Amino acid sequence: MTDEKKTFEHDPFVAAFPETRAFWEAAADGRLMLPVCEDCGRAHWYPRALCPLCGSEKLRWTPASGRGTVHAFSPARRAEPQYVLAYVTLDEGPTLMTNLVGAPIDAWSIGQAVQVRFQPSTEGRMMPFFGPVTG
Amino acid sequence: MTRSASAYVVGAYEHPTRLAPDKSVAQLHAESALGALRDAGLSLSDVDGYMCAGDAPGSAPLYMADYLNLKLRWYDGTESGGCSYLAHIQHAAAALASGQCSVVLITLAGKPRSSGQATGTAFRPPPFDRPEAAWESTFRWTIGGVYGMAMQRHMHQYGTTLEQLAWVKVAASRHAQHNPHALLRKPLTVEDVMASPIISDPLRRDDCCVITDGGGALVLARPEIARSLNRPRVKVIGCGQTMNTNAGGYLDLTRTGAERSGAAAFAQAGVTPADIDYASVYDNFTIMVITQLEDLGFCAKGEGGRFVADGNLISGVGKLPWNTDGGGLCNNHPMNRGGITKAIEAVRQLRGEATPAVQVKDCRLALAAGPGMVLGAGHAHATVIFERE
Numbered sequence: 001m002t003d004e005k006k007t008f009e010h011d012p013f014v015a016a017f018p019e020t021r022a023f024w025e026a027a028a029d030g031r032l033m034l035p036v037c038e039d040c041g042r043a044h045w046y047p048r049a050l051c052p053l054c055g056s057e058k059l060r061w062t063p064a065s066g067r068g069t070v071h072a073f074s075p076a077r078r079a080e081p082q083y084v085l086a087y088v089t090l091d092e093g094p095t096l097m098t099n100l101v102g103a104p105i106d107a108w109s110i111g112q113a114v115q116v117r118f119q120p121s122t123e124g125r126m127m128p129f130f131g132p133v134t135g
Numbered sequence: 136m137t138r139s140a141s142a143y144v145v146g147a148y149e150h151p152t153r154l155a156p157d158k159s160v161a162q163l164h165a166e167s168a169l170g171a172l173r174d175a176g177l178s179l180s181d182v183d184g185y186m187c188a189g190d191a192p193g194s195a196p197l198y199m200a201d202y203l204n205l206k207l208r209w210y211d212g213t214e215s216g217g218c219s220y221l222a223h224i225q226h227a228a229a230a231l232a233s234g235q236c237s238v239v240l241i242t243l244a245g246k247p248r249s250s251g252q253a254t255g256t257a258f259r260p261p262p263f264d265r266p267e268a269a270w271e272s273t274f275r276w277t278i279g280g281v282y283g284m285a286m287q288r289h290m291h292q293y294g295t296t297l298e299q300l301a302w303v304k305v306a307a308s309r310h311a312q313h314n315p316h317a318l319l320r321k322p323l324t325v326e327d328v329m330a331s332p333i334i335s336d337p338l339r340r341d342d343c344c345v346i347t348d349g350g351g352a353l354v355l356a357r358p359e360i361a362r363s364l365n366r367p368r369v370k371v372i373g374c375g376q377t378m379n380t381n382a383g384g385y386l387d388l389t390r391t392g393a394e395r396s397g398a399a400a401f402a403q404a405g406v407t408p409a410d411i412d413y414a415s416v417y418d419n420f421t422i423m424v425i426t427q428l429e430d431l432g433f434c435a436k437g438e439g440g441r442f443v444a445d446g447n448l449i450s451g452v453g454k455l456p457w458n459t460d461g462g463g464l465c466n467n468h469p470m471n472r473g474g475i476t477k478a479i480e481a482v483r484q485l486r487g488e489a490t491p492a493v494q495v496k497d498c499r500l501a502l503a504a505g506p507g508m509v510l511g512a513g514h515a516h517a518t519v520i521f522e523r524e
Contacts, residue, residue, distance in 0.1 A: 013269035020269070045384030046270035052383030072291075072388055074283030075336045076275070078256060085280040085335070087388070087512075094384025097271045097511055110291050121273040 011123040020047050022061050027126040032116050034092055036062040045094035066116035067091045068130065075105040088114055088130045102131030140370035141232030142224075143361035144521065146175030146354030147482040149460075149475075151316045153467060155348040156249040161192050161202050163244030163350040168203060171352035176364050177238060182354075184209040184236035186227060188219035190245045190470040199242065209236035215376070215515035216507030217417060219243075220353065220475035222517040225374035227355045237357050244350030245470025254346050254471050255279040256334060267381075271511060278419075278509050283338035285512070286422040288388040290337070295425065295440035297337065301328035303421035304341045304464050306448035311461025313492040318345045319465040342421040344462070349469030351479055367486040373406070373520035375399025379506075381513045391423070392516025393430035393504055400502070400518040401432070408432040411520075412498045413484040414455055415477035417505025418462040424448075427504060428455075431518065450493040459484065459493035477503040478519060485523040499523050 006025050008014040014024050026033040034043040037051035038058040050057050073086035084100040086108070100108050101117060114130040121127050148170030155163060164187070172178055185200050185207055192198045196210040211226050213219055220241055227239040247254060258275040261268040289295045305325055311317035323341065331341035361368050376399075379392035401407060408431060416431070418424045425439030433455060434442040447453035460466045460480040463473040481501040483489045504518040 012263040013272070016264045017266070017269060043384075046267055048266060053385075072284035072288045074280045074287065074338070076277065076280055077333050077336060079275070083275060085274060085276055085284065087284060087386075095386055096384060097274050097276060099274045110287070125269070127273045 032064045032066045033061045034064040035059045043092045045096045070112045142228035142371040144369045145356045146171035147479045150350040153347040164242045167350035167352035175354045182240045184239035186211045186223040186241045189214040217472040218474045218505045218507030218517040222376045239355045241353045243475045246348040248348045279335040282420040283335040285388045293437035299440035299444045300421045301325040303424045304328045307462045307464035310459045311465035313490040317461040317466040344468045351475040368524040369485045373400040373404025376517040386512040393427040396516045396518040397431040404520040413495045413501040415481045415503040417473040418464045
């Protein structure tokens with residue numbers, strides 16, 4: 001039986017990039033995977049067909065801790081509803097764009113520890129949002 | 136010292152309109168083209184090279200070339216957002232130097248104001264086949280949000296203050312009061328800027344450039360043509376351009392492509408920032424003036440906030456006269472693209488044709504620099520250095 005949330009047939013973002021499908025399948029199960037280069041050993045973001053740090057095509061999907069720290073953030077006060085645009089630096093190295101969720105928009109600070117919280121995009125794939133570290 | 140150059144700016148024109156609901160984008164391109172050619176003392180039939188960018192109808196040179204009925208030997212439609220026209224100058228100089236053409240026309244125009252565009256605050260979803268789109272579109276990033284974060288990081292890393300950032304806008308407003316065409320002509324104080332409403336924390340309304348309809352054009356020509364025209368001669372002596380990427384996730388929100396494009400332009404020109412009499416630095420946001428001035432070498436990294444404070448960018452007051460037309464922050468930002476107006480004001484300064492109250496005395500060397508497009512923290516960047524002959 002086909003797992004409905006892993007077909008992605010209604011998500012053109014996933015359909016356009018078959019090489020990133022493994023990421024979205026893991027995300028649907030609540031797991032954050034990172035592309036790690038087998039030649040230089042570094043993780044990069046966003047996932048792509050080559051290592052942008054050394055040019056190698058030998059990449060391995062690797063489970064990430066899901067932990068990181070707030071690098072920068074900007075509360076969108078005029079938006080309806082309000083939200084917090086952010087860059088989070090993962091413990092594995094790369095910095096990614098995200099939104100900070102699970103706390104008031106004034107409750108954030110640079111350097112604050114956060115953890116991934118998957119939430120669906122409007123097209124259906126699970127996206128890595130970040131919230132306060134719990135437990 | 137006399138530096139040899141293969142390209143001269145012989146015509147420059149900034150369309151006076153800031154709101155043009157009853158004109159087409161093609162008409163604004165054409166009016167800008169004719170204005171720059173009149174300024175040069177040339178006509179459409181003299182043009183054998185044409186350049187435009189993504190703002191042109193059809194986003195390629197063919198359609199405006201047809202509208203203007205140009206007879207071309209050379210063209211280029213390089214699209215790198217707001218800095219396209221500065222990058223174009225470098226390409227034009229190479230084409231003129233290698234004899235591929237003799238007179239190059241560059242045009243820009245657009246109508247974001249009359250179409251009600253919310254340039255900085257609206258989330259504009261990227262097409263799904265762009266490689267970063269799947270990873271970022273859900274997070275509703277806006278231009279204001281990205282530059283809000285750039286501002287926050289600079290304040291965090293270097294101690295830059297909101298007051299220092301406000302001085303950038305104050306300098307632009309002090310210049311714009313003398314420009315009869317400027318959209319915002321009221322001189323502002325640091326307190327005025329600080330009190331303007333927050334757009335995307337810590338970015339305030341007055342940290343942002345204006346949204347205007349309008350256009351501009353430049354005409355570049357080979358040296359023998361420049362010498363045949365009855366205009367002050369401005370030559371292109373140094374150019375650089377680059378793409379500043381997100382570095383595979385190892386980005387730095389406090390650095391710009393000006394590090395590379397500026398270094399290349401200064402090296403080719405054989406001059407240093409201390410030699411520059413006037414600087415046009417694209418002011419899409421106040422923070423970008425501070426970071427670019429650092430990256431161009433006008434001050435050390437992290438010192439930009441202190442450098443711009445206390446009126447240091449105000450002509451006749453500070454050490455570096457900057458954006459004396461009022462810049463994108465107060466004067467004009469046609470089609471959300473500030474590159475061409477930066478070159479135009481640099482040419483005015485070198486010719487002694489700036490507004491008298493802001494004219495730099497004996498202006499011989501001028502710089503025009505700016506970023507283009509936004510891709511998370513990434514962007515294109517171009518720098519041009521001009522010299523009056």
